[in-house]
Amino acid sequence: MHQTLSPFRRAYDLGARALLYLSAALTCGLLLCLIGYICFRGIPGISWSFLTTAASVLRGTVGIFPAIVNTLYVIVVSLVVALPLGVGAAIYLTEYASNRRLVEIIEFATETLAGIPSIIYALVGNVIFCVSLRLEKTLIAGSLTLVIMVLPTIIRTTQESLKTVPQSYREGSLGLGSGKWHMIRTVVLPSSVDGIVTGCILAVGRIVGESAILMYTVSMSTGMQDFSTIENFMKSSGATLTVALYVYAKENAEFAVAFSIATILLALTVLINLAASLAGKKLKR
Amino acid sequence: MEEPTILKAEGLDLFYGEHQALKSISMDIPEHRITALIGPSGCGKSTFLKTINRMNDLVPGVTIKGKITYHGQDIYGPGLDVTWLRKRIGMVFQKPNPFPMSIYDNVAYGPRTHGVRSRKKLDELVEQSLRSAAIWDEVKDRLKKSALSLSGGQQQRLCIARALAVEPDVLLMDEATSALDPISTSKIEDLSTELKKNYTIVMVTHNMQQAARVADKTAFFLLGELVEFDDTVQMFSKPRDKRTEDYITGRFG
Ligand SMILES: Nc1ncnc2c1ncn2[C@@H]1O[C@H](COP(=O)(O)OP(=O)(O)OP(=O)(O)O)[C@@H](O)[C@H]1O
Ligand SMILES: [Mg+2]
Numbered sequence: 001m002h003q004t005l006s007p008f009r010r011a012y013d014l015g016a017r018a019l020l021y022l023s024a025a026l027t028c029g030l031l032l033c034l035i036g037y038i039c040f041r042g043i044p045g046i047s048w049s050f051l052t053t054a055a056s057v058l059r060g061t062v063g064i065f066p067a068i069v070n071t072l073y074v075i076v077v078s079l080v081v082a083l084p085l086g087v088g089a090a091i092y093l094t095e096y097a098s099n100r101r102l103v104e105i106i107e108f109a110t111e112t113l114a115g116i117p118s119i120i121y122a123l124v125g126n127v128i129f130c131v132s133l134r135l136e137k138t139l140i141a142g143s144l145t146l147v148i149m150v151l152p153t154i155i156r157t158t159q160e161s162l163k164t165v166p167q168s169y170r171e172g173s174l175g176l177g178s179g180k181w182h183m184i185r186t187v188v189l190p191s192s193v194d195g196i197v198t199g200c201i202l203a204v205g206r207i208v209g210e211s212a213i214l215m216y217t218v219s220m221s222t223g224m225q226d227f228s229t230i231e232n233f234m235k236s237s238g239a240t241l242t243v244a245l246y247v248y249a250k251e252n253a254e255f256a257v258a259f260s261i262a263t264i265l266l267a268l269t270v271l272i273n274l275a276a277s278l279a280g281k282k283l284k285r
Numbered sequence: 286m287e288e289p290t291i292l293k294a295e296g297l298d299l300f301y302g303e304h305q306a307l308k309s310i311s312m313d314i315p316e317h318r319i320t321a322l323i324g325p326s327g328c329g330k331s332t333f334l335k336t337i338n339r340m341n342d343l344v345p346g347v348t349i350k351g352k353i354t355y356h357g358q359d360i361y362g363p364g365l366d367v368t369w370l371r372k373r374i375g376m377v378f379q380k381p382n383p384f385p386m387s388i389y390d391n392v393a394y395g396p397r398t399h400g401v402r403s404r405k406k407l408d409e410l411v412e413q414s415l416r417s418a419a420i421w422d423e424v425k426d427r428l429k430k431s432a433l434s435l436s437g438g439q440q441q442r443l444c445i446a447r448a449l450a451v452e453p454d455v456l457l458m459d460e461a462t463s464a465l466d467p468i469s470t471s472k473i474e475d476l477s478t479e480l481k482k483n484y485t486i487v488m489v490t491h492n493m494q495q496a497a498r499v500a501d502k503t504a505f506f507l508l509g510e511l512v513e514f515d516d517t518v519q520m521f522s523k524p525r526d527k528r529t530e531d532y533i534t535g536r537f538g
Contacts, residue, residue: 166382168380169384171340171343172383172384172444172447174340175371175448176451177368177370177451186394186398
């Protein structure tokens, strides 16, 4: 093939190819540099005590245990609320709602909501949960705001996977005399768990990476919170990993700590993405 | 010897939106017999079949006039429980549609739906249904395996077993053999003949030989109308209507 091309075409071809390689190399290179630099600065600071203790001025130690706990807090609380709501809404929209136009409008709305900047959720969450509902700046207010943020994601992914369940399964089940809910519970949901799980993992990813919402609706304390009673649980308020990163970098100017947190966040993101694609593949079978 | 009527359609009209798919169908389906529905594509055979166990309810925009009775009870009447009706009148679809679960769970699905919990009773029902559907010997060693690992013909017989496990009264089969090879087809045909001792079977088929082989009565549909309904022997030897004759002899369709 190559021999038949005119020299001009060949040069053109070579040039185009070089350009493409260059942009690919540049992108990957930038990314690798970024990751490398973060790890290079972050890894030395990571130790067992860094992960399992709180920062203490008295002892002169830094630890991000509180931020890890707070992050787990918002993940768990947000999912516990968002999962039933989101899956329920998706089931209603795909299996029950009969008004096609209305469903289309809602689907368009969820799609749009999934893409808006999170600072808008932060603002609304602050006004609704912190101020109007008097939750103040607490982890609970933050979690509820995160619920609003991840709901569209969960609804969309659940709906997509419900739609891939063959109609013939539904007919088969109803044809045996099942009621509609029984059919959904025993045939439709089990065949769409993979989509729901993937949606959840994506939601966790968004929660872990979120900062604007948590800055607006939760305090930025890096100290250990007290979760011992229900009341304390509701009132606890502190920085999650992303916010702690901001606090250490911006307010305390402790860049080493900030980079260590960044490394941990990077690792978490990789893990979450791996889990999502694994879950998708494994459950498909 | 005439068997009592189990299903009776009287002046049944069905519309998909504006389009009339069934035109004033009246038909008495006898108990413990195989009734075949034949006719060219789009003439309303599946529609009529789905009307019998109300699977048409799932299609938006369907309106039905006239009446179908099952043991004298109006199936579109008020107070009729659709799930009860579908338990009594089972359906086997054109494409085998086993659920993505084990063979055992597929067959046990119906009984479990209707509240059978006892392990022993379920085991019994599963074995008995798989035997009736002539597939027991092929699957008895792998009941816990996924039903999707079976061949198409086996899957279809599994679907028949699944329908039988709820102990219905009538079995509706919509071109149940059209996607199958000749051996699986003849197995299912033999099976139907076996099953009619205990069940009433209504089957849609595109295969005239099949209707002639297994059906006691045959109904010929054309453009939503029931042109002729008679004993199979009668219809295939001396059709009363010119259109039936043309169709049977392959002049159109
Ligand atoms: N869900 C539906 N919505 C609208 N029209 C429909 C629907 N299902 C069937 N029809 C129409 O009703 C008529 C009868 O269809 P039906 O499926 O009963 O035909 P059939 O005799 O089973 O054909 P085939 O042999 O191809 O399966 C056709 O004109 C078809 O286009
Ligand atoms: Mg059909």
